[in-house]
Amino acid sequence: MAYHDHLTGLYNRLFFEETYANMLVSGNQYPIGILIGDINGLKMYNDTYGHLKGDEAMCNLIARLKEHLEPRHLLARIGGDEFAIIMPKASESEVRTMVYHLEEVLDAEKEGQPLNDLGISFGYSMQRHPQDPLDRLFKEAEAFMYHRKYFSSRSFRSRAIQAIMETLFSKSDRERKHSERVSHISERIAKAMKLDPDTVDKIRVAGLLHDIGKIGVDETLLNKPDKLDREEWEMVKLHSSKGANILSNTMEFHEMAHWIIAHHERVDGQGYPNHLAKEQIPLASRIIAVADAYEAMTTPKPYREALTGDEAVEELLKGAGSHWDAGVVHIFVHEVYKSLH
CATH class of the missing domain: 1.10.3210.10 (Hypothetical protein af1432)
Structure with a gap:
């Protein structure tokens, strides 16, 4: 059975869900933080530079993201431009700090070249009890993520348009x-x-x-x-x-x-x-x-x-x-x- 995403090499959604289920059974991983990340501006990037360049930029982003995670964290690609991270034995304060840290460092690393690399908006939810269903946790994390994404995407896209024009004029x-x-x-x-x-x-x-x-x-x-x-x-x-x-x-x-x-x-x-x-x-x-x-x-x-x-x-x-x-x-x-x- 395939457990890896062929493009990024990350674990896929199936492996993510099975690992999460095993953590629930073990009972010694609580509390568990679930982070959902969605790539900002990937469609615009693909429309501008083509899907091959978009795939390359996404893989570059994932490589940088992995540098800031610990071995105990599980990173998986669960959709086209959506990723999830499991943080076992983590307090809500630790999870929230990780969300802001990842966004900050990934944004800083592409300072001055907003189209050379993409960014990610994150949301999170906390699994405190075995009876908390995964789909509800996903919805909570996604709602938080999209709320934050709304306020960041407008400035990102404006910078992206400016960067496209600067690239064109340099050509x-x-x-x-x-x-x-x-x-x-x-x-x-x-x-x-x-x-x-x-x-x-x-x-x-x-x-x-x-x-x-x-x-x-x-x-x-x-x-x-x-x-x-x-x-x-x-x-x-x-x-x-x-x-x-x-x-x-x-x-x-x-x-x-x-x-x-x-x-x-x-x-x-x-x-x-x-x-x-x-x-x-x-x-x-x-x-x-x-x-x-x-x-x-x-x-x-x-x-x-x-x-x-x-x-x-x-x-x-x-x-x-x-x-x-x-x-x-x-x-x-x-x-x-x-x-x-």
Whole structure:
């Protein structure tokens, strides 16, 4: 009978439950602390870097976790991103101290590189009597864990988004300048359209994050001096969907995920990835699309010269109503463009 998890090498849930049952029978292990740990941000990590990298990061985290446990502690993987620890003959004070200690040291060890390693949120419960059922102890520990996870995950995910952007910008300075410029122009258009300040600020941030999905694009393609071939272009086109997947993992950026996935849609339905048309495309996406197009046209590429501002405006006007939203183009041309120079 298999008692080990094939990926991490840890004991599995079956072994965990059998060991726990044997401790109850022995009667000399009380009180028993049950710790439940859930990995923070694993889905985002997998969406960003792929499942192989996610598995590697998880195994690295488990290796570090084991360094802080005693031989008498049993660590097991009981679910996809969930782990459990049995602490026999431990007071509640000892168990609680272990919870805070593990979170603190694991977080400190990844200081300054939040995406190179993952963190864990823990909860615990205490087994004081043989009649306490394991499923109830699990529920108690999980409830405590999810309560603590809620308050830690938002800051973790915000740091994670920032780290992703910093990684992308380190891969390509051209991407950094492009994103900053698109953010600025998008904000100016939103203000000119007299959108409320909160929406304007969200559009500014979305403009900065609009190409976050390019973190999953090969660096050689981002910096390629020649024009992309058809196969390479199809790979790059996936960035809007990848970006939406990354942002949809966060409460604070969830709305922007819908904007990011649609910023390459066209009002005539000929864009990508979902061939949305007209008002099916979120207004924020239509704004970012115009800012993105203008910035791209006026930035030189190794294989072509930049258009002048007036030439780019002419192209936007030609595509108004087919490629880009005519109203957004009108606002940009008549209320934003001249103030950019």
